[in-house]
Amino acid sequence: MTDLTHFIGGSRVTGRSGRFGDIFNPATGERTARVPFADADDIKAAVDAAAGALPAWAATPLGKRAEIMFRYRALLDVHRDELARLITAEHGKVLSDAHGSLQRGIEVVEFACGLPHLLKGELSKNVGTGVDSWSQRHPVGVCLGITPFNFPTMVPMWMYPLAIACGNTFILKPSEKVPSAALRLAELFSEAGLPPGVFNVLNGDGATVEALIDEPRVAAISFVGSTPIAEAIYRRGSDRAKRVQALGGAKNHLVVAPDADLEQAADALIGSAYGSAGERCMAISVAVAVGAVADPLVKVLADKVRRLRIGPGLDPDSEMGPLISAAHLAKVRGYVDAGVQGGADLVVDGRAIKLQGFENGFFLGGCLFDRVTPDMAIYREEIFGPVLGVIRVDDMDRAIQLIDEHAYGNGTAIFTRNGETARNFVDRVQIGMVGVNVPIPVPMAYYSFGGWKRSLFGPLHVHGADGIRFYTRTKTVTQRWPHQEPSQVSSGANLSMPTMR
Numbered sequence: 001m002t003d004l005t006h007f008i009g010g011s012r013v014t015g016r017s018g019r020f021g022d023i024f025n026p027a028t029g030e031r032t033a034r035v036p037f038a039d040a041d042d043i044k045a046a047v048d049a050a051a052g053a054l055p056a057w058a059a060t061p062l063g064k065r066a067e068i069m070f071r072y073r074a075l076l077d078v079h080r081d082e083l084a085r086l087i088t089a090e091h092g093k094v095l096s097d098a099h100g101s102l103q104r105g106i107e108v109v110e111f112a113c114g115l116p117h118l119l120k121g122e123l124s125k126n127v128g129t130g131v132d133s134w135s136q137r138h139p140v141g142v143c144l145g146i147t148p149f150n151f152p153t154m155v156p157m158w159m160y161p162l163a164i165a166c167g168n169t170f171i172l173k174p175s176e177k178v179p180s181a182a183l184r185l186a187e188l189f190s191e192a193g194l195p196p197g198v199f200n201v202l203n204g205d206g207a208t209v210e211a212l213i214d215e216p217r218v219a220a221i222s223f224v225g226s227t228p229i230a231e232a233i234y235r236r237g238s239d240r241a242k243r244v245q246a247l248g249g250a251k252n253h254l255v256v257a258p259d260a261d262l263e264q265a266a267d268a269l270i271g272s273a274y275g276s277a278g279e280r281c282m283a284i285s286v287a288v289a290v291g292a293v294a295d296p297l298v299k300v301l302a303d304k305v306r307r308l309r310i311g312p313g314l315d316p317d318s319e320m321g322p323l324i325s326a327a328h329l330a331k332v333r334g335y336v337d338a339g340v341q342g343g344a345d346l347v348v349d350g351r352a353i354k355l356q357g358f359e360n361g362f363f364l365g366g367c368l369f370d371r372v373t374p375d376m377a378i379y380r381e382e383i384f385g386p387v388l389g390v391i392r393v394d395d396m397d398r399a400i401q402l403i404d405e406h407a408y409g410n411g412t413a414i415f416t417r418n419g420e421t422a423r424n425f426v427d428r429v430q431i432g433m434v435g436v437n438v439p440i441p442v443p444m445a446y447y448s449f450g451g452w453k454r455s456l457f458g459p460l461h462v463h464g465a466d467g468i469r470f471y472t473r474t475k476t477v478t479q480r481w482p483h484q485e486p487s488q489v490s491s492g493a494n495l496s497m498p499t500m501r
Contacts, residue, residue, distance in 0.1 A: 002033040004179055006042060006203055007186040009049040010196025016041055021176040021205065026092030026322040027312035029360030035179045038204040043211050046202045050142045050169040051217050053197030058139045058167040060195075062116040065165060069113045072161075072192035076106050079188060083181055087152050088313035090178040092322040092362070093276045095313055101276075104442065105157030108463050111445040112165040118468050119166065128500030131480045137472040139167035140243060141219035144212050146233065147182075148225045149175035149324050150279040150384075156182055158449065158462040159222045164198060166471040168220070171200045173212060177324055179203050213237050220471065222462065223247065224281070226382070227408070227454050234457035245470055246457040247450060249382040250281045250410030254439055255288040255399045255425070256297055257416035265415040266300040268439035272413075273388040274308060274320050274366050278332075282411050282433075282440045285383060286372070287390045288399045294392045298347060298370050301388070305348045305366040312358060322362040323385060329362040332385030336367050339378040339389070344369040350386065374402065382408070396421065404430045409452030413439050432456065 004023070005012040015036020023033040038046070076083070080102060087098035112118075123134040145159040152174065160170045174182040179201075186201045202208065212218060213236050220243040223233045227248030237244035254272065256265045272284035289297050311318035323329045333351055340346050350365020364386055372379050372389035379389060393399050403412055413435035414425045422436045432451035435441030443449050443464065450461025460466040 001031070004033055004035045004183065004203065006036065006038065006046070007183050007199075007201040008042070008046045008197075009200070010190050012183070012187075013042075013045070015039075015203070021203075023090055023177065023179070024325060025089060026324055027314075027358055027361045029326065029362060032089070033180070035176050035203045037176070038202050038208045040211065042202060042204075043208065043215065046171050046200045047142065047212075047215050047217050049197035049200055050171055053195055054139075054141060054169045057164075057169055057195060057198050060167070062119060065167070066113055066115055068193045069109060069115065069161070069165060072189050072194070073106065073109045073113060075188045075192055076102075076109065079184070083153060083184060085314070086181040086184060087178070088321070090180055091149060091152060091279075091324060092313050093279075094318045094321050095316070097276050098313070101151050101154040104445075105151075105154040107445040108157045109161045111463065112161040115165040119472070121474075127478070128480070128498075131478060131500055133476065133478045136475045136477065137166070137468070138475055140471060140473055141168060142217050143168045143170045143220045143222070143471065144218050145170060145172045146209055146221070146223040146225070147172065147174050149177040150276065150281070152178040152181040153185060155224050156185065158224070158467070160199060162463060162467040163220075163222075163471045164194070166468065168471055169198045169200075171202055171212065171218070173202050173204060173209060176203060176205055209233070210236070213242070214240065219243060221245075222470070224462075230457050231454075243470065244458050245450075245460050245462065247281070247462065248455050248457065249408055250283075250451065250455055251286060251380075251382055251406055251408040252282060252284050252411045252413075253286040253288050253399075253403045253406075254284040254412070255396070255403075255414040256290060256293050257396065257414065257418065257421055258291045258293045259417045259421075260293065260415040261417065262293070262296055262300060264437070266297065266304060268413075268415065268437075269301060269388065270304045270308070272439035274305070274386045277320050277323050277364070278386040279324060279384055280440075282442055283384075284413065284439055285388060286379065287388060288402060289390055289392050290396060290399055291394060294390065298368075298390055301390070302347045302368055305350075305368045305388075308366045310353060310363060310365055311355060312361070320366065320386060323364060324362065326362055328385070329364055332364055332383055332387065335378055335381070335383045335385070336387060339369050339372070339376065339387075342376045342378065343371075344373075344376060344378060344389065345371045374405075380407075396425070400425065400428050407454045410455040411435070411441055411451065413437075413441060415439075432461070
């Protein structure tokens, strides 16, 4: 058993509250560590450190900030294997998936390395006689990131590299289930030359989150998690006049058109539905089979699901690892039970899986439902597990209607060989991120990530241009220099609205 720490003011700090959460190895079910839950003193120390470091960091030249970012990027590359193993040890996902998610986070750091260009303002000469006007981007202050268990490095790196590059300081509250990778990310940033207090990691539970949101010196809040919590955080933060972006849940549909390449579409569904045991906000959990493609699609999917190699994440032969916890395993199994009771056809049942030597692990085999209908809980609600449902529709109009009527609007995809069908789908569908023959349309770091409807609260997405906008405030300057000749006399006060003509 290991007792973990916080990271405050540039170093690891032992928790003082006496309250802890347990960390488990999901593959074995064994408790491996304890994580401290911050108390009021820990929270004050983290906010003091971030607020104290803010003036000097905000005044640090852009080139100096960029140098630190480049060094950080290099250190992340050197420590890839170490970080990936930390992810797998606490989350359970297979090592290749851990490496992939880490890479997507590193790409945001790469984007942040271009901060001298990203933070440029705009200039207009002679908006009036002898008057120039320009805009400047300024940091918003102390920023807070609240991140989920499913991506211990990628989701935090959607937030803090851009916030810090923009001149802010940052407090990260990672999921209490997977804190070790976040602590290591902070240590590596410090090693890269980041001044103490600019990046802090504070561990805790819901009470910790509420106290941080209520802290007057926290100016901006970024969150990724379930929709009920996203909405609660958005309301609580907004009520306190803070800037908030809160990304919520998803129920992502992949439409298989009658002309789609069946093998390609089936492989895409397997990877996107069962990768990371379905614990992704961009996982595909609904396959929309259009017309006559349904029967052959289900047949091919069933064969592939049965052949999934399930095992511990560190086993290179494993394709899918365990779920995060015993409680989450029970929740996902409950959804499978509800689907059967609701009348869906359970084509592949993964509930009975047992792995020799890992009997206490949190494993669930891949589950595949056919003939799902919109009234079922397994269709309406986010399951966040290795459960794929097939819903059958007659035509593309009905497929788009289903997607648009769903409460979530995070991501969707279509598989087709027809360009007109794809173009029509992209234009019409009411979803934030769309893939065409791409099952998980997660944008690159220089585009913004975010959904529509109840998948996002707040007007701005994460990373990309929206990330820069979220972590900066715009100041517009209008300037005139008067003539200096002694003979020039003011014409007197003008009380009319200036027109700059």
